[in-house]
Amino acid sequence: MLPEAFLQAIPVLEHIEKHQHKAYFVGGCVRDYLLKRPIGDIDIATSASPSFIQKIFPKVIPVGIEHGTVIVRHNHESFEVTTFRIDGDYTDKRHPDSVVFIDNIDKDLERRDFTINALAMDLNGNMIDLFDGIHDIENRVIRTVGNGYERFTEDPLRIIRAIRFSSQLGFTIDPKTLQEMKEVSSEIKTLAIERIANEFSKLFAGNDVNQALNYVRNLQIERYLPVFCDSPQILFSLPVSITPLQSFAEVIALFHLVNPKIEVIRWVKEWKCSNKTKQEALRLVEAYSYFETHGLDRWLIYQLTPSLYKGFIRISENLTQTTVSLHKLEAIEQQLSIRLKEELTIDGYDLMAIFPERKRGRWIQELLNCIEYKVVSGELNNNKKEIKEWIKWNPPETD
Ligand SMILES: Nc1ccn([C@@H]2O[C@H](COP(=O)(O)OP(=O)(O)OP(=O)(O)O)[C@@H](O)[C@H]2O)c(=O)n1
Numbered sequence: 001m002l003p004e005a006f007l008q009a010i011p012v013l014e015h016i017e018k019h020q021h022k023a024y025f026v027g028g029c030v031r032d033y034l035l036k037r038p039i040g041d042i043d044i045a046t047s048a049s050p051s052f053i054q055k056i057f058p059k060v061i062p063v064g065i066e067h068g069t070v071i072v073r074h075n076h077e078s079f080e081v082t083t084f085r086i087d088g089d090y091t092d093k094r095h096p097d098s099v100v101f102i103d104n105i106d107k108d109l110e111r112r113d114f115t116i117n118a119l120a121m122d123l124n125g126n127m128i129d130l131f132d133g134i135h136d137i138e139n140r141v142i143r144t145v146g147n148g149y150e151r152f153t154e155d156p157l158r159i160i161r162a163i164r165f166s167s168q169l170g171f172t173i174d175p176k177t178l179q180e181m182k183e184v185s186s187e188i189k190t191l192a193i194e195r196i197a198n199e200f201s202k203l204f205a206g207n208d209v210n211q212a213l214n215y216v217r218n219l220q221i222e223r224y225l226p227v228f229c230d231s232p233q234i235l236f237s238l239p240v241s242i243t244p245l246q247s248f249a250e251v252i253a254l255f256h257l258v259n260p261k262i263e264v265i266r267w268v269k270e271w272k273c274s275n276k277t278k279q280e281a282l283r284l285v286e287a288y289s290y291f292e293t294h295g296l297d298r299w300l301i302y303q304l305t306p307s308l309y310k311g312f313i314r315i316s317e318n319l320t321q322t323t324v325s326l327h328k329l330e331a332i333e334q335q336l337s338i339r340l341k342e343e344l345t346i347d348g349y350d351l352m353a354i355f356p357e358r359k360r361g362r363w364i365q366e367l368l369n370c371i372e373y374k375v376v377s378g379e380l381n382n383n384k385k386e387i388k389e390w391i392k393w394n395p396p397e398t399d
């Protein structure tokens with residue numbers, strides 16, 4: 001019996017086959033199925049043209065129709081359906097200049113990156129394995145389909161993908177493939193940084209991140225990566241054995257904490273990260289720096305917010321070799337009397353009313369920050385009367 005993810009896609013394959021076209025599961029989903037790993041996205045390859053797929057399914061999103069890819073929506077799920085194709089040259093290193101649709105899957109599998117990704121499976125679970133992908137899965141090896149030099153030149157991102165798969169799957173890279181990666185590695189500098197960042201996030205999240213980082217160091221890939229290219233030693237500054245990180249924000253935070261001269265802002269800018277990544281990295285750094293001097297306390301937990309607890313734990317684990325328990329963070333969270341500044345029972349207007357003779361100014365924000373700290377750390381109750389009383393005895397200095 002196929003896993004649930006495949007079962008949901010079966011009606012899509014059946015519908016294509018009903019129209020006298022071939023359809024297979026391909027790529028990562030087949031690999032992960034054989035490895036009994038959780039299945040991510042389901043990719044389907046077919047002999048039907050994109051326009052034919054658009055005709056026979058009611059809901060089709062033409063995401064990359066010029067390369068033969070559409071998304072079929074079925075039962076509120078999305079399936080990437082790509083027409084069998086052979087690729088022309090890749091002048092932009094990302095998209096082939098031209099693609100030719102074909103009606104046979106063999107050549108389609110031949111253009112793919114690694115043998116473990118070049119498997120196809122039909123509706124009944126029968127495998128098409130033209131390049132010994134199953135053998136390589138059994139032996140836990142990453143090997144290119146055919147000539148590695150060509151595969152990596154077509155898309156140099158595959159060099160980083162190979163290392164990412166070694167991290168995620170714990171596979172080793174075949175020596176010949178590794179040599180070919182080395183030969184083409186300088187082409188990495190032609191890639192869009194967002195694509196590299198996406199692979200790097202997955203690389204750092206893999207269970208075998210340390211093996212993967214050794215590959216990165218051995219191939220000296222840092223020469224072609226922003227920030228690292230100016231300070232190659234930072235790749236060697238990490239603890240010898242790190243535990244996986246689950247987001248690029250965590251990666252940036254860790255690198256900044258071990259190399260404080262390189263600011264988070266520079267990482268974010270040169271790696272073209274989102275604002276969300278930037279904010280998370282800054283918070284993690286701030287929290288960890290506070291933790292180093294104050295240890296775990298309510299103020300730390302309050303600043304961190306629950307969505308970053310696990311990231312904070314992973315950063316601490318990498319830097320202190322001791323484990324901070326999630327349970328402990330949550331227990332401290334329970335003690336918090338407020339979770340947000342807005343929950344304070346006092347605001348700027350109240351402060352101005354207490355000191356009517358004072359002009360508006362920085363003192364208001366500073367006093368509010370001070371009250372916020374005292375309430376969070378439990379020195380003051382979040383009670384308007386009590387806070388006012390405290391202010392009376394501790395009036396702010398004049399600006
Ligand atoms: N540069 C690339 C990217 C993808 N592929 C092929 O397209 C398939 C789907 O690509 P993608 O979803 O990016 O990778 P997956 O192998 O499915 O891995 P993931 O688990 O990350 O989805 C791959 O298996 C591989 O056959 C390729 O040959 N070259």
Ligand SMILES: [Mg+2]
Nearest residue numbers: 027028029041
């Ligand atoms: Mg995939």
